[in-house]
Amino acid sequence: MVQFTGGCLCGQIRYSQTACPEYPHFxxxxxCQKWTGAPVVAWADFPLDSLTWDGPGGEPTMYPSSEETRRGFCPRCGGTLCALDEGSTTICMTVATLDDPGAVAPTSHSFPESAPAWLEVKSRPS
Ligand SMILES: [Zn+2]
Ligand SMILES: [Zn+2]
Known part of the structure; x- marks a missing residue:
């Protein structure tokens, strides 16, 4: 059963998830800042085999941001959708591309030392 749906800004790349996310974090x-242009990104891991790319554009374009990580985006609108580590069984999805971003609350914060001093990030302890 589909639990979560989401997609990019233009709607070319759409996805559905049949599993619940793990490790939602900022x-x-x-x-992440350079990739999105945003000072903070909310992420959540979904099992790779629970994901279906079901929009008219199929799968996102993958950009290799490091040796072991590829980041997926929409080639039409540039929307930043996912990150996939080589050999991983989970895929990290941007929470803000969910149709209901309020459904997944980040519980931790990675790389707080790289946050701009003016930014206040408040994760909700699980
Ligand atoms: Zn798009
Ligand atoms: Zn990051």
């Missing part, structure tokens, strides 16, 4: 590392 990240303020410089790679």
């Amino acid at each position: 990240c303020t590392c410089h790679m």
Whole structure:
């Protein structure tokens, strides 16, 4: 059963998830900042085999941001959707591309030392 749906800004890349997310977290590392243009990104891991790319554009375009990580985006609108580590059985999805971003609350914060000093990030302890 589909639990979560989401997609990019233009709607070309859409996804559905039949499983619940794990490890919802904020990240303020410089790679996430450069990739999205946002000072903080909310992420959640979903089992890879629970994911279906079901929009008209199929799968996102994958950009290799490091040796072991590829980041998926929409080639039409540039929407930043996912990150996939080599050999991983989970895929990290951007919480804000969910149709209901309020459904997944980040419980931790990675790379707080790279957050801009003016930014206040408040994760909810699980
Ligand atoms: Zn798009
Ligand atoms: Zn990051």
